[in-house]
Amino acid sequence: MGVASLVLGIISIVLSLFGGTWVSALIGIVGIVLGSLGRKANPENSGIATAGMVCSIIGTILSLLIFIACIACAASVGALY
Numbered sequence: 001m002g003v004a005s006l007v008l009g010i011i012s013i014v015l016s017l018f019g020g021t022w023v024s025a026l027i028g029i030v031g032i033v034l035g036s037l038g039r040k041a042n043p044e045n046s047g048i049a050t051a052g053m054v055c056s057i058i059g060t061i062l063s064l065l066i067f068i069a070c071i072a073c074a075a076s077v078g079a080l081y
Helices: 002-017 021-041 043-080
Strands: none
Touching: 002 021, 002 043, 021 043
16 A cells, blocks of 8 residues: 555646646645554555655645646736636
């Protein structure tokens, strides 16, 4: 589960940088859940699960920040006209 969390976290970060904000947020949330389960289920691989959780959290927060910035940009352009 730790490796799956790490893979999903990396995919979440990459997708958030290239515009897949909602998909990236959902993948990041799944990665967070798998990382927390991986830390509990397999203590000898807790480092990989922790890295997966960190990457998933970063990807989720980054995608939500980009989404909020896009909404703010669209609102400011809409206010001009």
